Amino acid sequence: xxxxxxxxxxxxxxxxxxxxxxxxxxxxxxxxxxxxxxxxxxxxxxxxxxxxxxxxxxxxxxxxxxxxxxxxxxxxxxxxxxxxxxxxxxxxxxxxxxxxxxxxxxxxxxxxxxxxxxxxxxxxxxxxxxxxxxxxxxxxxxxxxxxxxxxxxxxxxxxxxxxxxxxxxxxxxxxxxxxxxxxxxxxxxxxxxxxxxxxxxxxxxxxxxxxxxxxxxxxxxxxxxxxxxxxxxxxxxxxxxxxxxxxxxxxxxxxxxxxxxxxxxxxxxxxxxxxxxxxxxxxxxxxxxxxxxxxxxxxxxxxxxxxxxxxxxxxxxxxxxxxxxxxxxxxxxxxxxxxxxxxxxxxxxxxxxxxxxxxxxxxxxxxxxxxxxxxxxxxxxxxxxxxxxxxxxxxxxxxxxxxxxxxxxxxxxxxxxxxxxxxxxxxxxxxxxxxxxxxxxxxxxxxxxxxxxxxxxxxxxxxxxxxxxxxxxxxxxxxxxxxxxxxxxxxxxxxxxxxxxxxxxxxxxxxxxxxxxxxxxxxxxxxxxxxxxxxxxxxxxxxxxxxxxxxxxxxxxxxxxxxxxxxxxxxxxxxxxxxxxxxxxxxxxxxxxxxxxxxxxxxxxxxxxxxxxxxxxxxxxxxxxxxxxxxxxxxxxxxxxxxxxxxxxxxxxxxxxxxxxxxxxxxxxxxxxxxxxxxxxxxxxxxxxxxxxxxxxxxxxx
Numbered sequence: 001x002x003x004x005x006x007x008x009x010x011x012x013x014x015x016x017x018x019x020x021x022x023x024x025x026x027x028x029x030x031x032x033x034x035x036x037x038x039x040x041x042x043x044x045x046x047x048x049x050x051x052x053x054x055x056x057x058x059x060x061x062x063x064x065x066x067x068x069x070x071x072x073x074x075x076x077x078x079x080x081x082x083x084x085x086x087x088x089x090x091x092x093x094x095x096x097x098x099x100x101x102x103x104x105x106x107x108x109x110x111x112x113x114x115x116x117x118x119x120x121x122x123x124x125x126x127x128x129x130x131x132x133x134x135x136x137x138x139x140x141x142x143x144x145x146x147x148x149x150x151x152x153x154x155x156x157x158x159x160x161x162x163x164x165x166x167x168x169x170x171x172x173x174x175x176x177x178x179x180x181x182x183x184x185x186x187x188x189x190x191x192x193x194x195x196x197x198x199x200x201x202x203x204x205x206x207x208x209x210x211x212x213x214x215x216x217x218x219x220x221x222x223x224x225x226x227x228x229x230x231x232x233x234x235x236x237x238x239x240x241x242x243x244x245x246x247x248x249x250x251x252x253x254x255x256x257x258x259x260x261x262x263x264x265x266x267x268x269x270x271x272x273x274x275x276x277x278x279x280x281x282x283x284x285x286x287x288x289x290x291x292x293x294x295x296x297x298x299x300x301x302x303x304x305x306x307x308x309x310x311x312x313x314x315x316x317x318x319x320x321x322x323x324x325x326x327x328x329x330x331x332x333x334x335x336x337x338x339x340x341x342x343x344x345x346x347x348x349x350x351x352x353x354x355x356x357x358x359x360x361x362x363x364x365x366x367x368x369x370x371x372x373x374x375x376x377x378x379x380x381x382x383x384x385x386x387x388x389x390x391x392x393x394x395x396x397x398x399x400x401x402x403x404x405x406x407x408x409x410x411x412x413x414x415x416x417x418x419x420x421x422x423x424x425x426x427x428x429x430x431x432x433x434x435x436x437x438x439x440x441x442x443x444x445x446x447x448x449x450x451x452x453x454x455x456x457x458x459x460x461x462x463x464x465x466x467x468x469x470x471x472x473x474x475x476x477x478x479x480x481x482x483x484x485x486x487x488x489x490x491x492x493x494x495x496x497x498x499x500x501x502x503x504x505x506x507x508x509x510x511x512x513x514x515x516x517x518x519x520x521x522x523x524x525x526x527x528x529x530x531x532x533x534x535x536x537x538x539x540x541x542x543x544x545x546x547x548x549x550x551x552x553x554x555x556x557x558x559x560x561x562x563x564x565x566x567x568x569x570x571x572x573x574x575x576x577x578x579x580x581x582x583x584x585x586x587x588x589x590x591x592x593x594x595x596x597x598x599x600x601x602x603x604x605x606x607x608x609x610x611x612x613x614x615x616x617x618x619x620x621x622x623x624x625x626x627x628x629x630x631x632x633x634x635x636x637x638x639x640x641x642x643x644x645x646x647x648x649x650x651x652x653x654x655x656x657x658x659x660x661x662x663x664x665x666x667x668x669x670x671x672x673x674x675x676x677x678x679x680x681x682x683x684x685x686x687x688x689x690x691x692x693x694x695x696x697x698x699x700x701x702x
């Protein structure tokens with residue numbers, strides 16, 4: 001109970017901390033961007049600084065510079081956000097990306113900062129208009145102008161670089177939306193998408209009937225009513241009746257296959273797809289009548305001055321794609337004005353929501369001092385709901401990580417299901433010592449090689465300190481989702497803590513624990529040690545309290561000092577031995593290697609006496625519901641077999657199991673069920689033999 005109160009007090013202390021903010025000043029930024037760059041005054045509404053570049057005699061806005069922590073403080077794996085200095089040009093390209101500060105464990109005295117800094121440098125020259133993915137940039141030279149571009153990740157630091165990636169894009173998109181005209185709505189990666197399937201042959205009338213092409217008619221009477229009282233009304237008697245068509249427009253999503261493939265030839269459809277990037281929108285506008293959406297001054301490839309598009313309060317740029325591919329239109333429309341406009345993906349257009357087109361009509365009055373009077377006429381359009389789908393994944397967020405590691409998670413799920421089955425029904429596994437030994441050794445090899453070295457699924461006290469620091473700063477714990485293996489393991493450990501206690505993780509799923517046990521097996525087979533040192537139970541009990549002191553110290557530091565927390569968590573050798581495969585500075589390698597060697601003398605000494613994560617799991621393990629290890633009345637009195645065989649010294653002299661120190665190796669379960677190894681069963685067997693012999697003697701005498 002005292003331990004749980006201590007944990008609660010430390011968590012409350014952590015929650016009292018304040019959030020981190022940016023540290024740069026204008027003077028400091030000017031040193032980062034020397035002439036010909038000039039850093040302006042900080043924006044009053046958004047934490048960004050404009051940067052200017054001298055052009056002849058006047059400065060021109062070149063872009064904006066900002067700190068990612070001011071806009072997207074996504075916690076890293078220490079619980080503290082990575083802070084980036086980002087310079088974005090006026091078109092959404094990255095002028096520069098630098099790491100200002102971080103507390104990522106794998107880059108602190110691990111891989112070193114070099115790989116992280118080089119990773120950030122890869123963004124320079126890329127654009128928010130591209131879909132930047134972490135993969136391999138082997139062909140980057142060919143992809144500079146492509147919609148998809150890949151940059152190199154960092155081995156053994158996948159989650160950390162993805163958090164950096166998300167921090168960068170989330171903060172940059174905020175600036176781009178607020179200052180560069182990008183979409184101000186949701187992240188484009190999370191918007192609905194136009195369906196790419198569902199094509200069926202349809203003629204023009206069928207497209208109209210299905211709502212894929214929509215017609216909006218504007219009469220002369222509507223226009224005159226809008227200009228009434230402005231002095232630019234048409235003179236009475238001119239033109240036709242008020243019901244005359246002033247302008248008739250047809251609007252459609254041309255990149256919907258049911259529209260584009262029916263209105264374009266196959267070559268024209270492929271040409272269209274080649275002209276737009278992933279996430280872009282191709283919108284078709286056709287106009288007949290007295291007034292068109294393009295005027296005499298319209299230039300191909302430009303933005304129309306008469307046709308505008310908004311979605312909600314968000315203005316969206318329409319730009320002519322300058323397509324010459326002929327459209328399959330009815331005879332009445334073959335000479336009409338028809339243009340295909342593109343809306344870029346980063347603009348944030350959501351095809352599932354209404355599109356508010358507007359046709360601007362402008363008239364002039366006055367000969368000497370001409371005055372222009374304009375009116376906008378709404379042209380509503382909405383794509384049918386069956387033509388949009390939810391995005392397959394978020395390539396900028398954690399969902400993509402889970403999708404990419406789906407097969408690893410499937411393997412892990414199968415292994416965890418097997419372990420749960422064995423712990424729930426251990427009788428078959430423990431039937432013979434050889435069977436148990438083979439299964440346990442095989443599973444520990446899987447834990448070390450697959451979960452640890454390959455999938456990087458070593459749970460650590462770092463996850464706990466990161467959560468404390470994130471909560472202390474008022475941030476969410478969403479950063480943990482970038483490491484799906486750890487999330488899956490934590491979920492399983494949380495469940496098994498309630499059912500069996502701490503030992504499920506410590507005895508079966510901890511890669512460093514598996515490394516120690518396998519090293520001990522190899523040493524025994526090599527003749528380097530037949531028996532581990534066994535401490536007196538009082539000494540053992542006192543030493544086991546040390547891990548709570550280590551845990552308390554780390555949690556206190558997590559609440560008050562991220563820098564000291566980074567140092568304190570190095571008491572765990574997990575990063576050195578599992579994450580970095582002992583490729584690290586010699587003091588860390590010596591510590592991890594020394595603990596493995598200590599294990600050859602004092603069995604799993606680190607796990608039993610020093611591990612802060614084990615201490616925390618033991619405290620949480622008080623919620624365990626089952627006493628699942630079978631006992632007999634003779635256990636402890638008089639039988640001491642299991643207690644003497646238990647390497648973890650987790651059995652009391654009276655035979656009771658200390659579940660908080662039990663690693664669930666199943667050795668005592670195997671002994672309990674074995675007629676050849678369990679002293680009470682051996683005694684009962686002898687008694688049965690004696691009884692049978694006595695009965696036989698009686699029958700023989702009779």
